[in-house]
Amino acid sequence: MNISAVFLDRDGVIIGDIGYLNDPKHVRLLPGVSGAIKSLNEHHVPVFSVSNQSGVARGMYKEQAIPLVHMEIERQLAKDGATIDGWYWCPHLPQGIVPEYAIECECRKPKPGMLLQAAKEHSLDLSCAWMIGDKEIDVATGGAVGAKPHSSKQEQKLSIPNPRRHLPHPRSRKPSRKSFRNRKKHQSLLVLSQWSG
């Protein structure tokens, strides 16, 4: 199975969702995330973060705050040897209060603008991409472009065959059982990373 790219929602999937996070001090990676991203990195599957950041349009923080948060996420991931290949965000919201950002855009999820932009910039086949999110809009975003949508909160409902039964782990004969332990919430990411070989 070939995966062209994995798109991850940011808040609630890569880091804890505290609502309108805009201070690098509050960045906390969720358990299992860096291991899963690292595994995708090792399989040469590009990983992108795509997030709605309507706090900008709402006047809660400046757009310039967003890359600083991403730098902190990258710093924490780097400690575990993991890398995100690109960051996309939508600062818009039609009913926002900052005129510049209070627009009907093409990038706010569930619209697929961010995925389309990434596909253009990185020559990706979205029909072989995965979109992982914790909200219905993420599933819709992936579905809109033919990418495989995947909810990080509903692993048990997904009909993903156990990859260990079908594919040998590409890096070692014995898949690491440890990485599957106590990681229910992010098992989908780990399962996904196993698929990428």
Ligand SMILES: [Zn+2]
């Ligand atoms: Zn937008």
